Amino acid sequence: xxxITQSPRHKVTETGTPVTLRCHQTENHRYxxxxxxxxxxxxxxxxxxYGVKDTDKGEVSDGYSVSRSxxxxxxxxxxxxxxxxxxxxFCAISVLTGxxxxxxxxxxxxxxxx
Amino acid sequence: xxxxxxxQPEMSVQEAETVTLSCTYDTSESDYYLFxxxxxxxxxxxxxxxxxxxxQQNATENRFSVNFQKAAKSFSLKISDSQLGDxxxxxxxxxxxxxxxxxxxxxxxxxxxxxxx
Numbered sequence: 001x002x003x004i005t006q007s008p009r010h011k012v013t014e015t016g017t018p019v020t021l022r023c024h025q026t027e028n029h030r031y032x033x034x035x036x037x038x039x040x041x042x043x044x045x046x047x048x049x050y051g052v053k054d055t056d057k058g059e060v061s062d063g064y065s066v067s068r069s070x071x072x073x074x075x076x077x078x079x080x081x082x083x084x085x086x087x088x089x090f091c092a093i094s095v096l097t098g099x100x101x102x103x104x105x106x107x108x109x110x111x112x113x114x
Numbered sequence: 115x116x117x118x119x120x121x122q123p124e125m126s127v128q129e130a131e132t133v134t135l136s137c138t139y140d141t142s143e144s145d146y147y148l149f150x151x152x153x154x155x156x157x158x159x160x161x162x163x164x165x166x167x168x169x170q171q172n173a174t175e176n177r178f179s180v181n182f183q184k185a186a187k188s189f190s191l192k193i194s195d196s197q198l199g200d201x202x203x204x205x206x207x208x209x210x211x212x213x214x215x216x217x218x219x220x221x222x223x224x225x226x227x228x229x230x231x
Binding site: 030031033040041042043044045048050058088090092094096098100101102103104105107108 | 118120147149157158159161164166205211214215216217218219220221222223224
């Protein structure tokens with residue numbers, strides 16, 4: 001257990017509404033990540049953060065924004081949700097393990113956009 | 115950009131038998147890490163095993179081992195003495211060693227493993 005929680009765990013929302021997903025960690029790790037998981041695509045990186053207020057885009061960042069005002073929290077926002085953003089969203093942290101950095105994942109959030 | 119390919123969408127194995135899951139990747143880098151993650155029905159992503167590209171010795175973790183062929187860019191996972199709890203989706207993932215603490219991963223599409231009792 002790497003001390004990562006995600007909220008909410010499930011959410012149903014309507015097209016066009018804003019949605020914010022929260023990732024919380026308890027161990028002050030510097031790097032945090034947001035991925036989405038879709039059938040036939042595996043997990044794809046949306047955005048990541050390398051410190052407070054320091055973020056960068058991943059391969060599928062369009063339609064998403066992120067914020068990190070505290071080390072422990074990394075927020076993913078869908079400004080205007082679309083049906084194509086129906087997915088399972090995972091947060092991850094980078095942890096030094098056995099001499100190299102590995103990623104540990106939160107439990108995921110299932111988002112349905114109707 | 116690196117790519118990871120898992121060409122088999124599904125596999126099945128008899129309980130107590132051995133199964134091998136395939137993964138290939140493409141990269142121009144010489145130093146990197148490869149991983150297998152397990153995702154059971156609970157949806158939790160669980161790290162199964164890690165391989166450093168500079169190590170010739172294949173990684174092993176209990177019943178899980180890899181066959182790492184660097185020249186062929188192949189990284190397969192062998193599960194010995196398969197158990198019902200091994201039923202899950204398995205993802206192969208790549209990480210550059212050049213990114214230091216930034217461990218962002220590139221994933222394959224995953225393979226669903228079922229275990230027959």
